[in-house]
Amino acid sequence: xxDVCIVGAGPAGISAALYVxxxxxxxxxxxxxxxxxxKAALIENYYGFAEPITGAKLAHHGxxxxxxxxxxxVRGEVVSLLPDEAGGFxxxxxxxxxxxxxxxxxxxxxxxxxxxxxxxxxxxGHGVSYCAVCDAFFYRKKAVAVLGFGxxxxxxxxxxxxxxxxxxxLTNGEGAGADFPENVQIRTQTVExxxxxxxxxxxxxxxxxxxxxxxxxVAYGSAGSADLARKIGAVVEGNTIVTDxxxxxxxxxxxxxxxxxxxxxxxxxxxxxxxxxxxxLGRFLRKEA
Ligand SMILES: Cc1cc2nc3c(=O)[nH]c(=O)nc-3n(C[C@H](O)[C@H](O)[C@H](O)COP(=O)(O)OP(=O)(O)OC[C@H]3O[C@@H](n4cnc5c(N)ncnc54)[C@H](O)[C@@H]3O)c2cc1C
Numbered sequence: 001x002x003d004v005c006i007v008g009a010g011p012a013g014i015s016a017a018l019y020v021x022x023x024x025x026x027x028x029x030x031x032x033x034x035x036x037x038x039k040a041a042l043i044e045n046y047y048g049f050a051e052p053i054t055g056a057k058l059a060h061h062g063x064x065x066x067x068x069x070x071x072x073x074v075r076g077e078v079v080s081l082l083p084d085e086a087g088g089f090x091x092x093x094x095x096x097x098x099x100x101x102x103x104x105x106x107x108x109x110x111x112x113x114x115x116x117x118x119x120x121x122x123x124x125g126h127g128v129s130y131c132a133v134c135d136a137f138f139y140r141k142k143a144v145a146v147l148g149f150g151x152x153x154x155x156x157x158x159x160x161x162x163x164x165x166x167x168x169x170l171t172n173g174e175g176a177g178a179d180f181p182e183n184v185q186i187r188t189q190t191v192e193x194x195x196x197x198x199x200x201x202x203x204x205x206x207x208x209x210x211x212x213x214x215x216x217x218v219a220y221g222s223a224g225s226a227d228l229a230r231k232i233g234a235v236v237e238g239n240t241i242v243t244d245x246x247x248x249x250x251x252x253x254x255x256x257x258x259x260x261x262x263x264x265x266x267x268x269x270x271x272x273x274x275x276x277x278x279x280x281l282g283r284f285l286r287k288e289a
Contacts, residue, residue: 001088002028004281005101007078007228010035012258012270012277013107014062019278021069025285028099029066030091032077032222035059035109036259037267046267058267074099077222078108079155080133081231088253089232094151102288103253103281106241107274108225110259114218115147115172119194127200128216131230132159139215141165145203146184147191148219150177152227156219157184168211170203172220187211225260247277248284255280 004020006013009031020027037043040055049058067073080092081104089104114120120128129135132146136159145168146157153169157180160167168185169176176186189205194216196202202212219227226239234249235242240262247255257273259265 001100002026006105008107011267012274015271015274016278017066023282028072030074079152081228106225106256107258132156133231136163142214144215145213146217149174152223153219154178246280
């Protein structure tokens, strides 16, 4: 079991790792492809570079720095998060691997965007959910849909299948992106609307098809920081994880940093958040030991 697991190898996650590693703790960083930094063509407002630097190059430097200090990198998509029996955290990856850690930092960047489908935002909390682990129980013997595709949608469907009367995957024009169990009905048409007056009653698909469902679980793309936080009971406001001044959430040992905690979405702020969390973790782990 690693002392610290960090989900995200952007400036927030890497900055946290630098302080954790230099504090003498073991650290595993999980990353799943390009974050916001790697998408930035040129950065010229970050300290220390006389000439603009590409986001990809800055990200590469950061990862190399953490690797030199002993960080273990794992490439994979985190799709589930549960408390571990030993009092830490257990992270499930899309390939089925499970990593355990004494403490956890969520630094997976700004939350993914939900598709703009009429009714989706309006019915959030009234049949539209972003967390199957949290809400599957409310849909016992009811018909539900998972809006999404790929490993994360498959994970959400797996939580719903034992409870719900039926699970329909709505890919909204995308491919399924994973092998779903046979009892998940797959519909690939565009979703035109989530229907319901006060509570979800169905979804309207392109071509005039209406699918009656009582709940729609959104798992569009990969799990964002807020999705993972919700799974373990951390307080989330909208898509922002709520932390105190030390970067701590309401769950002991769970911290968050960078774009996922809101504020100014810039590299310098993400690095600062990472530093705060890295130092807080050192204090937390020393007290715990
Ligand atoms: C186009 C663009 C231009 C920008 N230009 C500037 C600029 O000029 N100056 C500036 O200061 N800021 C700029 N920004 C903002 C800056 O890039 C972000 O504020 C910063 O990168 C946030 O850092 P982060 O560590 O929170 O997240 P990110 O950099 O987004 O890193 C997120 C990490 O989480 C990982 N991840 C996500 N989901 C999962 C999962 N489910 N499992 C495992 N890993 C996961 C990703 O692989 C990635 O490693 C720009 C952003 C964009 C998109």
